Amino acid sequence: MDLIRNLHPRVQPGEPVALTIGNFDGLHLGHQALIAAVLGRAPDLVPALMCFEPLPATLFRSEAPVPRLMGPGDRIRRCRRLGLERLFMLRFNRAFAALDPALFVRDVVVKGAGARHVVVGADFRFGARAAGDVDLLARLGQELGFSVEVIEPVCRDSAKISSSRIRRLLAAGELDAAAALLGRPYALGGRVLSGQQLGRTLGFPTVNLRPPVPPALQGVFAVRISGAGLDNHPGVANLGRRPTVNGTEWLLEAHLFDYDGNLYGRQLEIEFRQRLRGEEKFADLAAMTRQMQVDAALARRVLAADTVVS
Structure with missing residues (x-):
């Protein structure tokens, strides 16, 4: 699996990719549904994932950072086990956070990563002030030449599986319940x-x-x-x-x-x-x-x- 920490806008990306984008803290069953969708596009497109370090929430809550389910090393190893061939783990800072949503898609997703198919969750937000949503992503896809696939939330016990839900379970010592949402201990x-x-x-x-x-x-x-x-x-x-x-x-x-x-x-x-x-x-x-x-x-x-x- 290729690990890419920096994108260079003036350098052409490699083979076109099927890309899923998000924080992916924990790589739980909801995240795995997104990954399964990009894996399903192989061999025509390289299955890839884009995430960010540090977690965006950590940057904006430095006085009370969000607890982490996994560090960068764990995330790299888990992505490799899940069968991804390319991992974009981009450095997240205030300049990156201030990117206009359209510029983020054009310069990072398309020019930088080479995305030709993008897989996201229904609540996916992107760009400065999280102003971009799946509707804007679909419109930009039509303009810039990539398709968009939206995956509905994965639920367990009538509630959405999320990293924050798993954090609460772990903090309470409910390891079996957390494992059920992670798909593993x-x-x-x-x-x-x-x-x-x-x-x-x-x-x-x-x-x-x-x-x-x-x-x-x-x-x-x-x-x-x-x-x-x-x-x-x-x-x-x-x-x-x-x-x-x-x-x-x-x-x-x-x-x-x-x-x-x-x-x-x-x-x-x-x-x-x-x-x-x-x-x-x-x-x-x-x-x-x-x-x-x-x-x-x-x-x-x-x-x-x-x-x-x-």
Whole structure:
């Protein structure tokens, strides 16, 4: 899959594409319906997706940013798994946000990306002040030589599947309900960081990953870990800021049960199976260690009865 971060208006795009456009945070079942439509245009058109970094809502709400379901790396890996051949992950800033809707379509969608077929949701908005809608997109398509396909919302339990709905479920610890909307268990991936190795001194060595900030959930979870030769390996993880040790940055720390390998620098995916509790600040490391032992025992019981979803 080709990853394109910048479009150059003076450079001709490659092969013409079938393009879906949006934020695609989470790549849930609603997003997957859009992707299925562009995949259905192959081999005549290259199936492609256009998204933006940072999320537009984050740019305009910097004082209270929207929680992220996935970071750029997770989105790239998931797009590749879904079969897309080209991913436009464009840098979103205030100048980009100020683009007139017609200019956005002409310069970015057509000249930049080479779109000949565009697939969007019925509520798709674009351009400065979100002034563009699907009717304007269709009119511009007639002028500029691309067709438009509008996909109706995908619903579950009589409500539209959306990223914001999934964020609320994850924040409430309703992982099964979130998985039903995602089409898979919720997971975060990344490269294992070298940390302070505090967990090892407490008898709980961990692998540390940097989550998207702010993450859509926090607390202690029963998890399964895959990658680097592991396949749904059981473990327990904390996603938070580690208040007991005066931590300030978000970190995802996972302890793998009955494992003693070296995973530094390796790519892992951590799948959240059940929330055990919220993150707490303990009086001292001894109290925290006792609770970690309780958490690990509970996670083992949860995962022993857990059905692995591949």
